[in-house]
Amino acid sequence: MVRKAPREDVTEDGLEVHPPKEWAAGMPGVARSLLTSYAQMGVGRTFLTLARVNQKDGFDCPGCAWPEGEHRSPAEFCENGAKAVAEEATTRRVTRDFFAGHSVDELAGRTDYWLGQQGRLTEPMHKPEGADHYVPVTWEKAFDIVARELRALDGPDEAVFYTSGRTSNEAAFAYQLLVRRFGTNNLPDCSNMCHESSGSALTQTLGIGKGTVSLEDLHRADLVFVVGQNPGTNHPRMLSALERAKRNGARIVAVNPLPEAGLLRFKNPQRPSGVAGRGTTLADRFLQIRLNGDLALFKALSRLLLEAEDAAPGTVVDREFVEAHTHGFEDWAADARSLDWADVEEATGLERRAVEETARDVLAARSVVVCWAMGLTQHKNSVATIREVVNFLLLRGNVGRPGAGVCPVRGHSNVQGDRTMGIYEKPSEAFLDALGAEFGFEPPRRHGLDTVEAIRALRSGEAKVFVAMGGNFVAATPDTEVTEAAMRSARLTVQVSTKLNRSHAVCGRQALILPTLGRTERDGDRFVTVEDSMGMVHASRGRLRPASPELLPEVAIVCRLARELFGDDPLVPWGEFEADYDALRDRVARVVPGFADFNARVRAPGGFALPNAPRDERRFPTATGRANFTVNPLEVLRVPEGRLLLQTVRSHDQYNTTIYGMDDRYRGVSGGRRVVFVNPDDLAERGLADGDAVDLVSEWPDGERRAEAFRVIAYPTARGCCAAYFPETNVLVPLDSVAETSNTPTSKSVVVRLVRRPAAGA
Ligand SMILES: Nc1nc2c(c(=O)[nH]1)N[C@H]1C(S)=C(S)[C@@H](COP(=O)(O)OP(=O)(O)OC[C@H]3O[C@@H](n4cnc5c(=O)[nH]c(N)nc54)[C@H](O)[C@@H]3O)O[C@H]1N2
Ligand SMILES: Nc1nc2c(c(=O)[nH]1)N[C@H]1C(S)=C(S)[C@@H](COP(=O)(O)OP(=O)(O)OC[C@H]3O[C@@H](n4cnc5c(=O)[nH]c(N)nc54)[C@H](O)[C@@H]3O)O[C@H]1N2
Ligand SMILES: [Mo]
Numbered sequence: 001m002v003r004k005a006p007r008e009d010v011t012e013d014g015l016e017v018h019p020p021k022e023w024a025a026g027m028p029g030v031a032r033s034l035l036t037s038y039a040q041m042g043v044g045r046t047f048l049t050l051a052r053v054n055q056k057d058g059f060d061c062p063g064c065a066w067p068e069g070e071h072r073s074p075a076e077f078c079e080n081g082a083k084a085v086a087e088e089a090t091t092r093r094v095t096r097d098f099f100a101g102h103s104v105d106e107l108a109g110r111t112d113y114w115l116g117q118q119g120r121l122t123e124p125m126h127k128p129e130g131a132d133h134y135v136p137v138t139w140e141k142a143f144d145i146v147a148r149e150l151r152a153l154d155g156p157d158e159a160v161f162y163t164s165g166r167t168s169n170e171a172a173f174a175y176q177l178l179v180r181r182f183g184t185n186n187l188p189d190c191s192n193m194c195h196e197s198s199g200s201a202l203t204q205t206l207g208i209g210k211g212t213v214s215l216e217d218l219h220r221a222d223l224v225f226v227v228g229q230n231p232g233t234n235h236p237r238m239l240s241a242l243e244r245a246k247r248n249g250a251r252i253v254a255v256n257p258l259p260e261a262g263l264l265r266f267k268n269p270q271r272p273s274g275v276a277g278r279g280t281t282l283a284d285r286f287l288q289i290r291l292n293g294d295l296a297l298f299k300a301l302s303r304l305l306l307e308a309e310d311a312a313p314g315t316v317v318d319r320e321f322v323e324a325h326t327h328g329f330e331d332w333a334a335d336a337r338s339l340d341w342a343d344v345e346e347a348t349g350l351e352r353r354a355v356e357e358t359a360r361d362v363l364a365a366r367s368v369v370v371c372w373a374m375g376l377t378q379h380k381n382s383v384a385t386i387r388e389v390v391n392f393l394l395l396r397g398n399v400g401r402p403g404a405g406v407c408p409v410r411g412h413s414n415v416q417g418d419r420t421m422g423i424y425e426k427p428s429e430a431f432l433d434a435l436g437a438e439f440g441f442e443p444p445r446r447h448g449l450d451t452v453e454a455i456r457a458l459r460s461g462e463a464k465v466f467v468a469m470g471g472n473f474v475a476a477t478p479d480t481e482v483t484e485a486a487m488r489s490a491r492l493t494v495q496v497s498t499k500l501n502r503s504h505a506v507c508g509r510q511a512l513i514l515p516t517l518g519r520t521e522r523d524g525d526r527f528v529t530v531e532d533s534m535g536m537v538h539a540s541r542g543r544l545r546p547a548s549p550e551l552l553p554e555v556a557i558v559c560r561l562a563r564e565l566f567g568d569d570p571l572v573p574w575g576e577f578e579a580d581y582d583a584l585r586d587r588v589a590r591v592v593p594g595f596a597d598f599n600a601r602v603r604a605p606g607g608f609a610l611p612n613a614p615r616d617e618r619r620f621p622t623a624t625g626r627a628n629f630t631v632n633p634l635e636v637l638r639v640p641e642g643r644l645l646l647q648t649v650r651s652h653d654q655y656n657t658t659i660y661g662m663d664d665r666y667r668g669v670s671g672g673r674r675v676v677f678v679n680p681d682d683l684a685e686r687g688l689a690d691g692d693a694v695d696l697v698s699e700w701p702d703g704e705r706r707a708e709a710f711r712v713i714a715y716p717t718a719r720g721c722c723a724a725y726f727p728e729t730n731v732l733v734p735l736d737s738v739a740e741t742s743n744t745p746t747s748k749s750v751v752v753r754l755v756r757r758p759a760a761g762a
Pocket of ligand 3: 190193194195410411412
């Protein structure tokens with residue numbers, strides 16, 4: 001399977017490569033964000049909009065899920081948050097004339113960048129079966145088409161309802177209710193590709209699928225690990241929290257194959273010293289680990305802690321905690337003690353001394369927080385790796401006390417809230433019981449399809465209708481060629497979207513685009529709510545005039561579709577929900593634990609915190625009723641001779657599949673995205689050099705996959721590893737290469753070989 005570079009990527013002529021930066025944010029960050037905003041929004045709108053980001057009476061930044069905290073500065077946004085806002089608040093528009101002028105096939109030949117640059121969608125559009133263009137359609141007709149196709153199915157499980165993570169709590173709750181009332185749990189979401197591994201590992205070990213720290217805990221920690229995460233680009237406001245922790249005396253350990261700018265040094269744009277000075281050195285220790293080496297690292301650290309305990313019994317292991325609150329310690333400890341150092345060194349690429357020094361950091365710290373993101377979640381053994389992080393923390397009682405705990409850093413701004421509202425293909429019995437009791441129906445009990453399973457079901461024809469509440473399914477999912485073919489075979493695809501993207505162009509035989517409001521826009525006098533990465537729920541109120549008078553809020557789209565589908569529904573007052581989100585929130589309050597008195601509490605400034613049993617009361621609602629130590633065998637990922645391990649990452653100029661621009665400033669790249677970062681020694685071994693053109697070829701039992709035409713960049717990544725951007729490299733990730741238990745595509749460990757391309761003109 002070959003993925004050709006779409007036409008606009010031939011701007012690669014302008015590609016320039018400079019040495020990577022050693023610090024993040026600061027003045028260039030802010031100046032950049034304002035420039036981006038001006039270009040998209042105009043000056044007045046820029047100030048009006050950015051002034052309202054993350055303020056207590058404003059809207060939640062659609063950038064990431066990092067919490068806001070108590071003391072907000074007047075500019076509580078970052079460079080990349082501003083880009084996310086500008087992308088949504090742009091004054092550019094996609095109109096019916098645009099669709100008349102561009103066929104669906106032509107749009108499929110464009111890049112994600114070009115598509116996103118066209119602006120906001122303005123009215124519902126329909127591609128009838130056999131047509132080559134989208135044509136305008138009324139909302140009534142659009143809902144009629146969807147309802148008809150859903151009713152025509154042989155059963156509700158033939159439909160799939162995807163969700164991306166920007167959807168508000170209100171829309172998510174209404175949407176899952178519609179889907180379950182229709183009769184299926186086919187509710188895959190972007191989480192399946194994102195933090196599903198965290199959810200799986202944490203639910204089993206701690207009894208909650210979320211983190212156990214508050215922002216305050218991070219500020220108070222003695223030692224913070226930042227593992228498999230690039231906060232300088234993806235969670236820039238987290239750098240302020242890390243800086244604050246440092247001022248309070250914390251040490252920071254960065255674990256990453258790449259020396260990411262934000263991890264090394266930070267200039268805080270919101271403090272005068274940040275603009276001019278040298279900024280703060282963030283990471284005290286940088287462990288340049290091999291891809292997939294983290295399970296070995298955490299196991300090795302635990303083993304060293306156990307040895308320290310043997311040398312001075314009663315001083316290292318938190319016996320009281322282990323005895324009172326955990327299960328499985330002895331089995332786990334026996335396994336950890338048998339760890340083979342040669343395996344650790346091979347898996348991590350780290351010297352034993354570096355691991356030993358890190359263990360000393362841990363021994364010196366009263367309280368430890370481990371933060372992580374996609375570097376830990378997108379591997380075959382991700383769930384095991386995260387369970388090993390939990391073991392490491394439990395050992396010294398670093399869960400459920402101030403300054404300590406697990407901190408999976410979420411991606412999309414409401415991905416955590418969507419899950420809390422029931423967007424989940426494997427809902428708990430308790431949730432279904434509560435939902436059924438509240439609305440008087442029997443929800444389906446059979447578990448539904450996750451993202452990878454949904455693609456398989458579309459491919460085999462078992463699923464026929466695909467509905468997406470946001471996101472860009474075909475571009476975000478793995479195995480591009482396979483997924484695109486699967487999607488094109490669907491009878492109907494429906495995309496509820498703010499902006500044009502590839503999933504509108506690579507669509508089913510019949511397709512609908514339903515344009516919706518973004519976070520920044522006024523929804524009458526209503527507000528919605530979101531939950532951040534640390535379980536704080538708060539209101540979000542858009543202020544801008546909607547991009548077009550034709551747009552409907554997501555809640556209205558769900559409710560009107562429901563009314564079309566169920567007619568006069570005696571059980572659910574869809575009309576009332578659409579008009580009055582308080583009525584909807586009252587129902588959430590009765591179904592979802594932790595939301596009692598939702599309407600009153602969410603109106604308090606800053607919102608409210610959801611209960612978190614491990615954090616609040618050291619209670620672990622697991623199968624054993626305790627926090628579980630687990631045994632996770634170390635299997636060193638050995639790469640065949642001549643191959644490299646590829647990770648697919650984000651550049652500084654993208655939001656997942658939304659490409660803001662062609663630069664990756666901190667990594668020193670400008671003017672292009674088809675690049676692959678490789679260690680200079682690995683290049684030399686292969687007879688390759690910086691600047692060479694290569695194809696990336698991944699190997700899998702069912703065949704090879706190829707991504708063509710990448711420029712090699714000699715880069716200080718860990719040996720044996722390389723990195724390139726997603727979504728361009730998604731074609732290389734086989735659909736069946738997934739994490740055990742969580743079924744997350746293994747986007748951070750793809751075995752590839754680099755194949756030199758013939759010189760230009762040859
Ligand atoms: N501006 C911006 N913000 C975003 C996003 C965006 O695209 N743009 N996306 C949002 C979303 S949905 C998410 S999930 C988050 C993603 O946030 P991140 O997880 O920071 O995103 P990635 O670019 O995938 O970066 C993965 C990081 O992990 C490292 N890594 C990869 N493999 C390994 C490994 O095996 N071990 C270790 N220790 N490190 C490894 C990589 O070198 C890189 O630094 O960001 C959110 N915020
Ligand atoms: N190879 C590889 N693949 C990956 C990853 C990786 O690291 N490597 N990361 C994975 C991760 S972590 C994630 S989260 C997924 C992301 O997967 P998705 O969430 O599906 O993708 P996005 O690119 O975030 O979706 C962007 C689209 O969302 C729509 N949108 C934006 N705001 C709104 C809104 O408010 N409402 C509605 N209805 N629509 C809106 C716009 O039309 C925009 O085009 O990708 C995954 N794919
Ligand atoms: Mo994500």
